[in-house]
Structures are given as C-alpha cells and as structure tokens.
Amino acid sequence: xxxxxxxxxxxxxxxxxxxxxxxxxxxxxxxxxxxxxxxxxxxxxxxxxxxxxxxxxxxxxxxxxxxxxxxxxxxxxxxx
Amino acid sequence: xxxxxxxxxxxxxxxxxxxxxxxxxxxxxxxxxxxxxxxxxxxxxxxxxxxxxxxxxxxxxxxxxxxxxxxxxxxxxxxxxxxxxxxxxxxxxxxxxxxxxxxxxxxxxxxxxxxxxxxxxxxxxxxxxxxxxxxxxxxxxxxxxxxxxxxxxxxxxxxxxxxxxxxxxxxxxxxxxxxxxxxxxxxxxxxxxxxxxxxxxxxxxxxxxxxxxxxxxxxxxxxxxxxxxxxxxxxxxxxxxxxxxxxxxxxxxxxxxxxxxxxxxxxxxxxxxxxxxxxxxxxxxxxxxxxxxxxxxxxxxxxxxxxxxxxxxxxxxxxxxxxxxxxxxxxxxxxxxxxxxxxxxxxxxxxxxxxxxxxxxxxxxxxxxxxxxxxxxxxxxxxxxxxxxxxxxxxxxxxxxxxxxxxxxxxxxxxxxxxxxxxxxxxxxxxxxxxxxxxxxxxxxxxxxxxxxxxxxxxxxxxxxxxxxxxxxxxxxxxxxxxxxxxxxxxxxxxxxxxxxxxxxxxxxxxxxxxxxxxxxxxxxxxxxxxxxxxxxxxxxxxxxxxxxxxxxxxxxxxxxxxxxxxxxxxxxxxxxxxxxxxxxxxxxxxxxxxxxxxxxxxxxxxxxxxxxxxxxxxxxxxxxxxxxxxxxxxxxxxxxxxxxxxxxxxxx
Numbered sequence: 001x002x003x004x005x006x007x008x009x010x011x012x013x014x015x016x017x018x019x020x021x022x023x024x025x026x027x028x029x030x031x032x033x034x035x036x037x038x039x040x041x042x043x044x045x046x047x048x049x050x051x052x053x054x055x056x057x058x059x060x061x062x063x064x065x066x067x068x069x070x071x072x073x074x075x076x077x078x079x080x
Numbered sequence: 081x082x083x084x085x086x087x088x089x090x091x092x093x094x095x096x097x098x099x100x101x102x103x104x105x106x107x108x109x110x111x112x113x114x115x116x117x118x119x120x121x122x123x124x125x126x127x128x129x130x131x132x133x134x135x136x137x138x139x140x141x142x143x144x145x146x147x148x149x150x151x152x153x154x155x156x157x158x159x160x161x162x163x164x165x166x167x168x169x170x171x172x173x174x175x176x177x178x179x180x181x182x183x184x185x186x187x188x189x190x191x192x193x194x195x196x197x198x199x200x201x202x203x204x205x206x207x208x209x210x211x212x213x214x215x216x217x218x219x220x221x222x223x224x225x226x227x228x229x230x231x232x233x234x235x236x237x238x239x240x241x242x243x244x245x246x247x248x249x250x251x252x253x254x255x256x257x258x259x260x261x262x263x264x265x266x267x268x269x270x271x272x273x274x275x276x277x278x279x280x281x282x283x284x285x286x287x288x289x290x291x292x293x294x295x296x297x298x299x300x301x302x303x304x305x306x307x308x309x310x311x312x313x314x315x316x317x318x319x320x321x322x323x324x325x326x327x328x329x330x331x332x333x334x335x336x337x338x339x340x341x342x343x344x345x346x347x348x349x350x351x352x353x354x355x356x357x358x359x360x361x362x363x364x365x366x367x368x369x370x371x372x373x374x375x376x377x378x379x380x381x382x383x384x385x386x387x388x389x390x391x392x393x394x395x396x397x398x399x400x401x402x403x404x405x406x407x408x409x410x411x412x413x414x415x416x417x418x419x420x421x422x423x424x425x426x427x428x429x430x431x432x433x434x435x436x437x438x439x440x441x442x443x444x445x446x447x448x449x450x451x452x453x454x455x456x457x458x459x460x461x462x463x464x465x466x467x468x469x470x471x472x473x474x475x476x477x478x479x480x481x482x483x484x485x486x487x488x489x490x491x492x493x494x495x496x497x498x499x500x501x502x503x504x505x506x507x508x509x510x511x512x513x514x515x516x517x518x519x520x521x522x523x524x525x526x527x528x529x530x531x532x533x534x535x536x537x538x539x540x541x542x543x544x545x546x547x548x549x550x551x552x553x554x555x556x557x558x559x560x561x562x563x564x565x566x567x568x569x570x571x572x573x574x575x576x577x578x579x580x581x582x583x584x585x586x587x588x589x590x591x592x593x594x595x596x597x598x599x600x601x602x603x604x605x606x607x608x609x610x611x612x613x614x615x616x617x618x619x620x621x622x623x624x625x626x627x628x629x630x631x632x633x634x635x636x637x638x639x640x641x642x643x644x645x646x647x648x649x650x651x652x653x654x655x656x657x658x659x660x661x662x663x664x665x666x667x668x669x670x671x672x673x674x675x676x677x678x679x680x681x682x683x684x685x686x687x688x689x690x691x692x693x694x695x696x697x698x699x700x701x702x703x704x705x706x707x708x709x710x711x712x713x714x715x716x717x718x719x720x721x722x723x724x725x726x727x728x729x730x731x732x733x
Contacts, residue, residue: 020685039622043604044557044604067555074559
C-alpha cells in the first residue's frame with residue numbers, strides 16, 4: 001500500500017541516518033502518531049515492521065522480506 | 081515482595097549511624113536498581129560542584145532485581161560516585177559474587193557517606209551491620225586484606241569488596257575489587273572510599289530472592305542457557321577470554337599502540353588470547369550464574385617475573401599497560417596487570433597516563449628533569465613498572481600522574497599542547513580501542529559517554545563489533561545490515577541511541593553485558609521477559625527501554641549542571657585528523673579518520689538534545705518524568721552559550 005511517495009522513499013533510502021526520517025515520514029503520512037513514533041524509536045526496526053503488518057500496510061510476505069532485506073525493502077513496499 | 085529486597089542501607093561513617101531505608105514500588109519501577117538507583121542518588125545527593133573527596137560525597141553500591149537469581153550472569157554490582165578523576169558523574173561495575181551476596185543479606189543498595197576518623201571496614205551479616213576497625217588492614221593489597229578479614233570473621237565463604245593502597249593514597253583512578261580479582265575499574269571510586277577511610281565491605285547473606293512466577297522464570301533461564309551452548313561469541317570468550325580481541329584489533333587496526341599513534345604492531349600476537357591460553361593460563365573461573373566463564377587466571381612461568389600469579393588478563397587492562405606504552409613482552413604485560421591490581425588501580429587510566437607522559441617526553445614537553453631522572457621512552461618496561469608503584473604510592477613524578485592525565489598536564493603547566501596528547505575526553509583517558517578501526521558508533525560513545533567522555537562500556541555499540549557473528553541482527557534492530565561495518569557512518573546515530581539505552585538497562589539489572597552486547601544471546605525481549613517473571617510486573621519493551629533512556633538523560637544532566645555539553649562532545653584530535661598509518665600487512669583501516677561531527681547531529685535528534693547546548697531538552701525530560709531535572713537545567717541553558725563560557729576549555733571538572 002502506498003503510504004509514501006517514491007521520491008520520499010528514495011530520499012530516505014539514500015540517507016546515512018535513515019531511521020528517524022523514516023519514522024518521521026510515516027508520522028507525516030498518518031501511519032504513526034506521537035506515541036507509536038516514540039515506541040518504535042525505542043524498540044527498534046523489527047517492532048515497526050510487526051506494527052505495519054498488524055495494520056495491514058504490508059503483507060506477511062512483505063514483512064518477512066523487510067526483516068530479511070532491511071528498511072530499503074520496506075520503503076519499497078510502502079511506496080509501491 | 082518479588083525480585084527486590086525493598087530496602088537500602090545508608091551508612092554514615094562520620095557519626096557511625098546505620099539506617100535502613102525502604103524503597104517504594106514507584107521508586108523501584110522508575111529506577112529499577114544498580115546503575116539506575118545509584119545515578120538517582122548521585123544526582124540528588126551529590127551537588128555537581130562538590131569536591132569528590134568531601135566527606136559529604138556519596139559512594140553507592142547497587143544491585144538489581146535480577147541479581148542473585150539464575151538469570152545468566154546476574155552477579156554484577158554497580159559502584160557510583162562523583163568521580164575524582166573527571167569531576168563529573170562516575171560509575172563502574174564488577175562481576176564476582178558480592179552482588180548476589182548483598183541481595184541474600186537483604187539489600188538492594190548501600191549508600192556510604194561521611195568519613196571515619198580512622199580506617200574501618202563494614203561487616204554486613206544479614207540484619208546485623210557493624211563498622212569495625214581496619215587499622216591493621218591499611219596498606220594491604222586486596223588479596224591480603226580479603227584473607228585477613230575472612231580469618232578475622234571466621235568464614236571463608238563471605239564476599240568482600242576492598243580497595244588497595246592506591247585508594248588509600250587517593251590516586252584519582254583507584255578501583256574497587258571484590259572476590260580479590262573482580263574490579264570495578266573506572267572513574268576512581270576506590271579513592272573516594274579511601275578518602276572516607278573505608279577499606280572494605282564484607283557481606284554474608286542467608287536469604288533468598290523471591291521469584292514471582294518461578295516456572296516461567298526457570299523456563300526462560302533454561303531457554304537462554306541452551307542458546308549459550310551454541311552461541312558463537314560465548315565460545316571465544318570461554319576459550320580465549322577478552323584477549324580474543326587482540327588479533328582482531330591488530331588486523332583491523334584498532335589496537336592502541338604508542339598512545340594511539342598506531343593501530344597495529346607486528347609483535348602484538350604475542351599477547352593474544354590464543355598465546356596466553358597456550359602458555360600461562362592457570363585456570364578459568366566464572367562469576368555468579370555465568371554461562372560464559374570468561375575469567376582467567378595467570379601464572380607467569382619464566383623470566384624475571386616467574387611465579388607471579390593473579391586474576392586476568394582482560395583486553396582493556398592489558399592493552400594500556402602493554403602496547404599503549406610500547407611494551408609487547410607478554411610476561412611484562414601480565415606482570416603490569418598483576419601489579420596494578422595489587423595496588424588497586426584502573427589499568428586503563430594507569431596505562432593511559434603513562435603513555436601520555438611518554439608522548440610528552442617524546443615531543444619534548446617534559447624532560448628527565450620533570451620525571452626525576454626517568455627516561456620515558458616507548459617500550460621501556462623498567463620505567464613502566466617503576467611508575468606503576470610510584471603512582472600507587474604517590475611518590476615523586478608518580479604523584480603528578482596519580483591525578484590522571486588531564487590534571488597532570490595542568491600540574492606540569494603544559495597547556496593545550498599537553499592536553500592534546502592525553503587522548504582523553506572529559507578527563508578520562510580512552511580505553512585501548514581506536515575508533516578509526518573499532519567502529520564509528522564506539523567512537524561516538526567515547527564522545528558522549530555519561531560517565532566521562534571516554535567509554536567503551538557505556539554506549540557499547542557492539543552491533544558493529546560482534547554483529548557480524550549474528551547475521552541479520554543489525555537489520556532486525558537497526559533496519560539495515562550496513563552498520564555492522566565499523567568504519568561507516570551509516571546507521572550509527574540510531575545504533576548509539578538504541579545500544580546506550582539498552583546498556584543502561586543491563587546495568588540496572590546488573591547482568592553482565594557480555595551476555596547482552598558482546599554476545600547477543602540475550603536480547604531486549606528476553607530481558608523484559610525475565611524481569612517480569614522475577615518481579616511480577618508486566619512492563620512492556622517500550623517501558624523497559626524508556627527507563628534506560630531516563631537514566632542516560634539523568635546522567636547527561638549531571639554533566640549539564642557542570643556546564644558540560646555540546647562543545648565537550650568530542651574526541652581527541654588524533655582520531656579526527658591523523659589518518660591511520662599502515663603498520664602490519666593486511667591491516668584493513670589504513671588511512672581512516674573518524675568523522676564524529678557527521679554522526680553526532682543525528683544522534684542528538686534521537687535524544688532530543690538541544691542542538692545549541694547539547695543539553696537534554698525540557699520536553700524530553702518531562703516526558704521521562706524528570707521535571708525536577710528540567711528545572712535544574714533551565715537557568716543553565718543560556719549560561720552555557722555565553723561568550724565567557726564558550727572561551728573556557730574544560731578538560732576535567
């Protein structure tokens with residue numbers, strides 16, 4: 001499900017410090033609120049992936065791939 | 081009550097009063113134990129500008145709710161104080177069995193304050209607590225004092241924390257030991273105990289730790305212990321100890337050689353864990369409930385030091401009094417380690433201050449006139465050995481070095497040029513790990529560590545050190561596998577934020593970080609599980625990590641109250657400007673420099689530190705339940721950025 005634009009995803013994927021910008025972009029897109037933004041900053045990437053799957057923003061298969069291949073793969077799913 | 085004992089002991093050595101203070105549910109939940117409770121007490125009770133040797137100053141010993149249980153490696157204890165070395169917040173922790181024994185005696189924490197009129201030691205026998213004469217123990221090495229106290233009390237099985245002669249002589253980096261050989265090395269609390277005339281704390285406990293959900297807890301412990309059987313890092317640590325890092329460091333160019341002028345040396349393999357195990361390893365010994373057993377004991381078999389015996393070596397102890405001062409003869413390095421332990425000093429600072437003096441000597445900033453005739457040339461073992469004793473007893477030039485490298489530079493009038501070679505931040509010299517090779521996240525840890533700038537154990541960003549042994553772990557936590565590469569800036573800001581919070585919690589639980597950060601057999605989710613099973617609480621992973629964040633912010637605020645912030649978040653110029661030279665074939669980091677300034681702004685964003693001052697933001701402090709801290713910092717935010725303040729160069733406090 002496209003919650004980010006391809007341009008946003010591309011920009012984030014090119015950053016050295018990608019995690020906060022990714023959380024910020026998901027918040028801007030209304031996927032995360034203040035509380036969940038903070039939660040996944042504290043608990044790490046895998047908890048974010050679990051949340052996105054739970055919210056059906058990515059499929060189970062995509063979640064598996066995002067866990068194996070990392071945030072750039074996740075950004076691909078979120079901007080597709 | 082489950083997990084905790086629910087009380088702490090406060091001992092005032094000035095008037096001899098001993099009180100037991102209850103610890104409320106809210107307090108325990110907010111600060112957990114160990115480092116958390118200690119940091120809370122130091123922040124609240126030790127004002128930032130107090131002389132660390134003032135009798136009013138405190139030393140805290142803290143254990144956690146898991147201490148003394150079957151949870152893997154749950155026997156550590158945190159010792160905290162206002163550091164006489166840095167002048168800022170200080171703590172350190174040690175393994176052994178004393179921490180578990182303190183729990184069995186019924187205490188989560190001890191606060192020592194005041195000053196005894198003559199040398200004393202504390203004897204805690206469950207409920208019975210007494211202050212006893214220690215005049216006959218003064219001047220004794222830890223192993224001698226330990227044996228004498230056991231004989232006096234008629235019990236070989238008690239556990240004892242003790243300081244050595246260096247603590248008695250107020251060497252600013254004196255350590256605290258328990259079970260003779262397990263040291264809480266850094267930040268100088270041994271000297272603070274010495275200033276209070278407290279030689280030792282002997283403990284005997286006959287109680288237990290109550291577990292809220294025993295079946296669940298033991299199932300978790302069994303699961304984790306099974307995991308250790310096949311854990312890749314556990315194998316290294318057991319078989320070769322932390323010296324397993326020597327050959328790795330030498331290959332990747334992060335071994336501290338000649339005060340970090342080099343990152344490798346052709347002779348370094350001689351002191352590797354592999355060689356040590358083949359030649360002088362006497363036996364191995366684990367700390368309380370440890371599934372790793374990295375502890376080793378050494379007996380030197382030949383040469384000048386034949387027959388000497390002692391605990392160790394550890395990588396961080398052996399490198400500073402070995403390669404960092406240019407010494408590569410392994411027996412000399414083991415001897416230096418035994419000697420430093422006998423006197424009760426931090427091996428890192430001891431080697432660091434000698435290496436610094438050697439570089440001053442090399443650069444002509446000092447001469448043999450300053451050193452009392454000692455020729456401080458790299459690799460001069462005779463001088464190194466002599467200086468260790470002179471520092472411990474504050475004799476001659478050793479008295480100058482006993483104040484630590486940064487203060488010594490000032491005592492010698494060497495100015496900024498002298499400070500340049502101290503290879504220290506916030507007044508404490510770096511351990512034996514060069515961030516130009518070990519990794520950039522470790523390097524950020526050196527810049528922002530809350531027990532002094534220098535720190536290999538605070539941020540503990542081991543995802544870049546041992547992460548390669550756990551394929552997929554960097555991706556799981558950080559979302560990318562690239563941060564596993566040491567010398568890249570990718571993902572390092574978040575890596576530091578996550579690992580620093582996580583390590584704070586490990587230090588609150590007082591489990592060994594070798595099970596959670598070097599080895600990653602026990603992950604955050606596992607820690608939350610066993611914490612909940614022991615205490616009966618049901619905190620979430622988010623709450624767990626938030627407590628870690630609270631502790632980091634409180635400690636950071638301690639420094640902020642001393643007007644130490646963004647400008648002091650740096651690392652020595654050498655790492656930023658001098659490209660790593662090639663010294664061995666195959667070295668992987670030739671030409672590397674560490675661009676700390678590229679990573680810090682990102683790290684600040686996770687922390688929500690004020691980009692102008694580096695102080696924790698009011699918003700984040702309030703979110704963490706630290707409103708009183710926000711209030712303390714309010715008037716200082718502007719003051720930090722006044723022109724007068726900007727001009728000050730702060731090498732220590």
